Amino acid sequence: MQMVAIVLTALVALLHxxxxxxxxxxxxxxxxxxxxxxxxxxxxxxxxxxxxxxxxNGFLAAGLAWGLIQGAAGAGKPWLVFFLGCVIVAGVFGAATASKKILFVQALPGALALAAVLLS
Structure with missing residues (x-):
């Protein structure tokens, strides 16, 4: 599950x-x-x-990269939880205020990555 967490989080960072x-x-x-x-x-x-x-969005990507560098299951896990949480909140807010598409483009990938991080 740790590899899944790393890959999903890296994809979310690259998206940002x-x-x-x-x-x-x-x-x-x-x-x-x-x-x-x-x-x-x-x-x-x-x-x-x-x-x-x-x-x-660059700050979100940088925070996720920092967490990955620190280790998804080690010292980086709290960073990943925080920044993935920020991604999800930004996606939900964007969906509510700008476009429903943002829910699927930003919040859903962030939520999947967060779930993988928490399960790793």
Whole structure:
């Protein structure tokens, strides 16, 4: 179960790195606008907010990476529990306020990884 926890957590961390890149660097580009369903004028007006969101996603990825480096079943486990909990809360809040899709893209993978971490 520990290997499953490591793999799922690493995938969640990589997902948040991907979101960081989309929000910080591609928000106004075709790739970012397509990923988030944005019109060019709205993307341009909201790019500073998106960069801020991207930075927060980077912090989530960094916390998960730190926990993995410390060891999923050892000293890193509390870090993983905390940051995966943050991922889940962010996903639930995003689903409630922005798009239901976020529940499945962010919160569900975070919950699966958290369950694996707790069971390892």
């Amino acid at each position: 790195v991907y979101i960081l890149v989309l929000e910080m660097f591609f928000w106004t580009k075709p790739m970012g606008r397509k990923a988030f369903g944005l019109k060019p004028d709205f993307a341009e007006q909201s790019k500073a907010l998106a960069a801020n969101q991207g930075l927060y």
